[in-house]
Amino acid sequence: MNAKKAIIKDSLHKNNLHRRGYDFSALTQSYPPLSSFIISNKFNQQATINFSDTNAVKALNFALLKKYYHIEHWDFPAGYLCPPIPGRIDYIHYLADLLKESISDNANKISVLDIGTGASCIYPILGARTQGWHFVASDIDPISIKAANANVKSNKGLAKQITCRLQQNSTHIFDGIIQPNEYYHLTMCNPPFHKSLADATKGTLRKWQNLSKDSNSSNRQNNTLNFGGQKGELWCQGGEVSFIRQMIKESKQYREQVLWFTCLVSKKDHLSAIKLSLKKANAAKINVVKMAQGQKISRFIAWSFSAEK
Structure with missing residues (x-):
């Protein structure tokens, strides 16, 4: 098994440390428990993991955080979203x-x-470690906030850079979080993409099928969410377009307190409706920034009410 040979991922941002793929030898040295998840790719015999196994993905992510971002503790409850590091750091x-x-x-x-x-x-965590930014991290789920706080407090220096806040009203986004006299250079969001649990489950099954084509997994197909995720993380009434429209509506109220509002958009077809809402809100600047992780194309939309540079 070749654990060192890497494939350069030119689609990732030029500053992304993971453009050369995963050095599993180095990662298992940094986090030995990852070794139990290492398998051989059936096509080229290189080291890999079963990406349809949440535990394997979580171990890989922790190894990446430990080796490259100086994170000594990172955990979250079972059933919660397990985020892939390379794509997350690209957004940053x-x-x-x-x-x-x-x-x-x-x-x-x-x-x-x-x-x-x-x-x-x-x-x-990634923004604090790589950019030195200071964050307010909000969520509607008390369990998420408790786990997020535990991750922040368990790693040296993060408590000085990250403050976690519970959003008390699940129908609000900025309201109740942005306080008077606060100013943010950026807001960011990975919104709930799906319209319903059924829609989220269909998406998960498609992901499962795509992953199983490229893995040695013998797991039977099921309806579990491969990378975890609670309702608020995966779906909301009306899906991402409805969510982002609400974000745009509220952003007008905080136009003097935020330089750039941004949000990931999963489907290119949704951009026209979102741009129309932004024009109606009189946004001074609208940018769509494309990102790519391998064959997957993603993007985020950014808007500002400031006419300055």
């Missing part, structure tokens, strides 16, 4: 690019709001 890098085009290099502390941070608190 592209946000950093957006920010560099908007503010001077000698700007003071950069403040970022992460909407729906999840139990893993992954975006604030």
Whole structure:
């Protein structure tokens, strides 16, 4: 089994540490429990894991966090979303690019709001470690906030950079989180993409089928969510378009307190409806930033009410 040979992933951001794939030898040295999940790819005999196994993905993610981001503790309850690190850090890098085009290099502390941070608190952790940003991490789920707080407090230095806040009203996004006199250079969000649990389950089954084609998994197909996820993480009434429209509506109220509002958009076809809502809200600037992880194309939309650079 070749554990060292890597495939360069040119589609990832140029600053993404994972462009060369996974060095499983180094990762298992950093986090030995990962070794129990290492298997041989049936096509090229290189080291890999079964990406349809949540426990294997979680072990890989922790190994990456430990080796590259100096994280000594990272955990979350069973059934909660297990985020892949390379794609998450790409969003951070592209946000950093957006920010560099908007503010001077000698700007003071950069403040970022992460909407729906999840139990893993992954975006604030990555943003704090790689960019030195300061975060407010919000979520509607008390269990997620408890787990996120545990991750923050268990790693040196993060408590000075990350504050977790519970959103008391599940119908609100910024309301109740952004406080008077606070200013954020960025907001970010990985929204619930699906319209219903049934829709989320269908998406999971498609993901399962795609993963099983490329793995040695002998697991039987089932209706479990391979990478976990609770209702608020995966679906909401009306899906992501409805969610982002609500975000746009509320963003007008905080136009003086945020430089750039941003949100991931899973489907390209949704962009036209979202852009129309932004134009009706009189957004001064609208950017769509494309990202790619292998064959998967993703994107986020960014808007600002500031007419300045």
